[in-house]
Amino acid sequence: MAEHSILIVEDDRTVRELLKHRLGKHYNVATATNGQDALDHVESSIPDLIISDIMMPKMDGFALQSALQSDKNTRVIPFIFLTARADEPARKQGERTGVDDYITKPFDMDQLLSRVERLLERVEVFQSNLDAEIGRDFSNRLLPDRLPDVNGYRFDFHAEAHAQGGGDLFDWVETDQGTYFLTIGDVMGKGLRAKFYAYSFLSYVRGTLHTLLKESTSPAAVMRSINEMLLSDEVLEDTFASFLLLHWNPHTHTVTYANAGHCRPVLVTPDGPEIAEHSDLILGLEEDTSFSDVTLDLAPGGALFAYTDGLTEQPGRNGDMLGEAAMRDLAAEAQDRDQPIEAIRTGTLDRSAADDFQDDILILWMQRSPNTD
Amino acid sequence: MSFDVETLTSDTVIVHVGEALDFRNADEFKETFQDYVEDDIQNFILDFSETEVLDSTGLGSIFSLYREISPQDGQVAFADVSRPVQVVVQLTRTYKVFRQYPSVEAAKEALAS
Structure with missing residues (x-):
């Protein structure tokens, strides 16, 4: 099984490096410092999962998430928001579709890892069910009726x-x-x-x-x-x-x-x-x-x-x-x-x-x- | 698991296939020989002395190797072929394409002359 790829979008260097270090042990990790940077990255290679901060310069997490929602190829990428306590009101204000999880900073690393794992597992099960379905379809076509x-x-x-x-x-x-x-x-x-x-x-x-x-x-x-x-x-x-x-x-x-x-x-x-x-x-x-x-x-x-x-x-x-x-x-x-x-x-x-x-x-x-x- | 490759001369290598060449490591085998083909290696001696599993995907990867080097008159030699490998080679009639040698030594000598 190929290693899953994760894109981390975070303007705070310390948090970004910490996440990269921990997640990098299990996954193939790329980083971006703001929403625009992240979109550029997604354009060249679609990650299996995105973890994004909300408050960032240039393009914030909400704008990034909306931009991804507008394209059918990127809409399906599992998405986790990292929110600071101060963002809570903003988060509650708009219930967003297409967000798979919210994790509040300061976060517990083990909890984050287990949520990431669960999300990727879900994607994988979906993928293998789809493969099996296509496989059966091919098999049927390879045989006469x-x-x-x-x-x-x-x-x-x-x-x-x-x-x-x-x-x-x-x-x-x-x-x-x-x-x-x-x-x-x-x-x-x-x-x-x-x-x-x-x-x-x-x-x-x-x-x-x-x-x-x-x-x-x-x-x-x-x-x-x-x-x-x-x-x-x-x-x-x-x-x-x-x-x-x-x-x-x-x-x-x-x-x-x-x-x-x-x-x-x-x-x-x-x-x-x-x-x-x-x-x-x-x-x-x-x-x-x-x-x-x-x-x-x-x-x-x-x-x-x-x-x-x-x-x-x-x-x-x-x-x-x-x-x-x-x-x-x-x-x-x-x-x-x-x-x-x-x-x-x-x-x-x-x-x-x-x-x-x-x-x-x-x-x-x-x-x-x-x-x- | 990666493949153990021994460079013999400027155009010949020995690949110790190991216990299995099958759907799990066939892609890795392809990547391995690709590096050597790019370095102008033409002859590959495959040591099958320890090989217990060779499935059709594994054999397919050896065919890919053959397809790459045969236009340059390269050779794929099978050395010290174990019984399970022998069965597959018989079934697919590929002994018509891959010369077999009783040992790695014998293959070395044949390719050197």
């Missing part, structure tokens, strides 16, 4: 966001040929920043797919173009992402995929589950990375299980992460269940040392009916 509905297949999808989660994303589109293009990705990083990048990213991928799918249904070709974009776009310059692109053809019962450093999916075959081995370099790292397409056959009753690292990185009972081997076992267990995703979820938590998931999780399960040809 409906799923492909194809005869002879079941298609299950589940995602749950974690407060400390990152930028998991999933999207799908049906092509003109009645096949499906699925995108699963994980943008590196945590929190709001990752979600924001994932969101910008997904918008780009949607646009790219729309154009590219007219010419080719090769996941590798799409992957190359996403990689180029990541390396050339200045906003996304420091963004890295693992991606799994799948082209699913329910008529030929095949899935062609390209994998850029993403968790490797599990293919459930008549001989048991196996990891789809091939994968290439993660996106955003190197120009001219080559990506290849690999085609998998879905046998009757066969399934494909794809996921993000929230599952593999879940801590196991021995402290190590669950890893890929556990995913293969989970796929085998889920194969004959009515609710394969629920089986994977509970199976993961059963193997884990933790009671809950520690990160965003995303699970995709697509299975061909046993009696189709």
Whole structure:
């Protein structure tokens, strides 16, 4: 957590230095000697809290506070007045809005510190609630509100966001040929920043797919173009992402995929589950990375299980992460269940040392009916 | 926690990554290597001997380093890679970009030649 900044506005040098010294131990403190001086400071950098005297030359505390109230950017800065006893009548005269606290001089330093702390805490709680709300909003936009509905297949999808989660994303589109293009990705990083990048990213991928799918249904070709974009776009310059692109053809019962450093999916075959081995370099790292397409056959009753690292990185009972081997076992267990995703979820938590998931999780399960040809 | 950096030659440093490189200290790692990149350091040997945690944010910060120095033919070498780091490197296929060496000594020799 970054250090909070406090602006002290006080014309009396002794009081100013005393406050600066004491508050400086916990916060990043700046000082001003009158209201005008303070406004200049606020213009260049907005503090997290202002403590101001009332009687000052040039511009007094009331004028300063009024000036701050007139601008929506500065109106919200928590504001504490330091008042001398002589100011009491003036203070009572005008009940001012936007003042969070009055402290009468001579003041008790510990009391001041605790009020400052409480005010900043309030701001912080507000901020983190807002972050959580925006994060949830992004998370919702990163996931589809409906799923492909194809005869002879079941298609299950589940995602749950974690407060400390990152930028998991999933999207799908049906092509003109009645096949499906699925995108699963994980943008590196945590929190709001990752979600924001994932969101910008997904918008780009949607646009790219729309154009590219007219010419080719090769996941590798799409992957190359996403990689180029990541390396050339200045906003996304420091963004890295693992991606799994799948082209699913329910008529030929095949899935062609390209994998850029993403968790490797599990293919459930008549001989048991196996990891789809091939994968290439993660996106955003190197120009001219080559990506290849690999085609998998879905046998009757066969399934494909794809996921993000929230599952593999879940801590196991021995402290190590669950890893890929556990995913293969989970796929085998889920194969004959009515609710394969629920089986994977509970199976993961059963193997884990933790009671809950520690990160965003995303699970995709697509299975061909046993009696189709 | 700050990173322990050893200057080897005019263009090479060793960064002892320590116990963890993750979302908590990735920004600090970036600030650290930035100073050296500005001083024309091109090669970074990352000592992972004690590293128990490398998450995707941490790995992302190493990618940022690679992006900065690769246009000048700089290298990021992974030395004495611990098991948890190995898992991440495998998954993301980044061993294709970062050369790995069994020890810091071996990385030093390889970069010196």
